[in-house]
Amino acid sequence: AQKITQTQPGMFVQEKEAVTLDCTYDTSDPSYGLFWYKQPSSGEMIFLIYQGSYDQQNATEGRYSLNFQKARKSANLVISASQLGDSAMYFCAMREVNYGQNFVFGPGTRLSVLP
Amino acid sequence: AAGVIQSPRHLIKEKRETATLKCYPIPRHDTVYWYQQGPGQDPQFLISFYEKMQSDKGSIPDRFSAQQFSDYHSELNMSSLELGDSALYFCASSLGLADSYNEQFFGPGTRLTVL
Numbered sequence: 313a314q315k316i317t318q319t320q321p322g323m324f325v326q327e328k329e330a331v332t333l334d335c336t337y338d339t340s341d342p343s344y345g346l347f348w349y350k351q352p353s354s355g356e357m358i359f360l361i362y363q364g365s366y367d368q369q370n371a372t373e374g375r376y377s378l379n380f381q382k383a384r385k386s387a388n389l390v391i392s393a394s395q396l397g398d399s400a401m402y403f404c405a406m407r408e409v410n411y412g413q414n415f416v417f418g419p420g421t422r423l424s425v426l427p
Numbered sequence: 428a429a430g431v432i433q434s435p436r437h438l439i440k441e442k443r444e445t446a447t448l449k450c451y452p453i454p455r456h457d458t459v460y461w462y463q464q465g466p467g468q469d470p471q472f473l474i475s476f477y478e479k480m481q482s483d484k485g486s487i488p489d490r491f492s493a494q495q496f497s498d499y500h501s502e503l504n505m506s507s508l509e510l511g512d513s514a515l516y517f518c519a520s521s522l523g524l525a526d527s528y529n530e531q532f533f534g535p536g537t538r539l540t541v542l
Contacts, residue, residue, distance in 0.1 A: 349533075355515055357470075357533035403469060407531075414460055414483055415519075415531060417469040 315339065316404050316418035323423050325394045332379070333389040333421045335404030343409040346387040348378065351401040351420070360402075363387055394425045429454055431520050431534035439540045440508050448503040448537045452520030458482070459501040460531060461493060462517040470517055476501055477523075508541045515539075 317336045325331040337346065348360040363371045363378045371378040379388040391398055404418040432451040440446050452459050458477045462470040463486075472485035476495035487493075490508075495501045505512060515538050519531035 355538065356535045357517060357519075359532070413458070413477075413521075414472040414475055414485060415462075415470070416472070419469050 315416045316406055318402075318404055318418040318421050320421045321419070323421055324426055325391075325423065326426050327396060328393055330390060330392045331394055331423065333391070333402050333404075333423065334386070335388055335418060336384070336386045337404070337406050338385060339406065339408055339411075341408040341410045345407045345409075346378070346380070347405045347407065347415070348376070348387075348389045349403045349405060349417075350398075351403060353400070357403075361389065391423075396425050396427060399423060399425045431518055431532050433516075433518050433534035433537050435537060436535065437538050437540075439542065441542050442508055442510065444508050444541075446505045446508060446539060448505070448516055448518075448539070450501045450503070450518030450520075450534060452499050452501070452518075453532055456520035456522050456532075457499060458521045458523060459495055459499070460519040460521075461487075461501070461503050462519065464515040464517060464536075465511075466514070468514075473503070505539075510541050513539060513541045 315338050344365045346363045350358040361371050361373045361376045363380045370380050375392045377390045401420045401422050403420045405415040434449045460475040461473040464470040473487040474493050475483045479495045490506050493503045515536045517536045518534045521531045
């Protein structure tokens with residue numbers, strides 16, 4: 313079964329507007345971390361934001377925030393005030409503490425920011 | 428700050444040849460992960476090492492092998508290359524295994540093209 317689901321293969325957003333990228337996950341491990349990575353066309357994986365399963369508050373990092381709804385097993389990424397440089401692939405990933413230490417990635421969402 | 432170094436950045440090989448990819452983790456990082464990202468795909472976990480011992484194994488073909496050396500750098504050896512091995516190969520490093528938040532810092536990747 314797919315552990316990370318990103319239902320939006322592609323998204324468009326107007327520059328300076330906010331956009332939400334969806335991510336749902338599946339795990340039976342009570343201890344896990346959720347990560348978002350940005351992958352521009354150059355290929356590198358850029359860490360954006362992290363949310364731990366025991367964190368009470370939603371994570372925020374500058375223009376990035378994570379809307380963590382644990383009961384729904386969702387960890388949506390919100391990008392505020394989109395910039396042209398935000399155009400990239402965005403991957404949601406999960407790391408389960410007790411079931412291997414590697415990342416499991418979702419299929420990604422390609423975000424295009426329009427001028 | 429020092430990042431994960433991967434070499435070479437680009438590699439072109441022919442079918443049935445061998446290839447060796449190298450990864451130099453961030454100083455003091457003792458854990459290395461290898462991922463394979465096919466065209467238009469999300470990264471798939473191959474194998475990981477912690478303190479020079481294999482810690483976890485994912486979808487790594489039998490034709491591939493890897494090891495971590497005493498200086499913590501790692502090499503991924505790929506033999507009898509197939510066209511389907513063409514992909515971006517990421518190495519990531521982290522400090523230890525214990526925590527959901529041991530952020531994995533990704534290298535820039537090695538783009539392997541098999542002709």
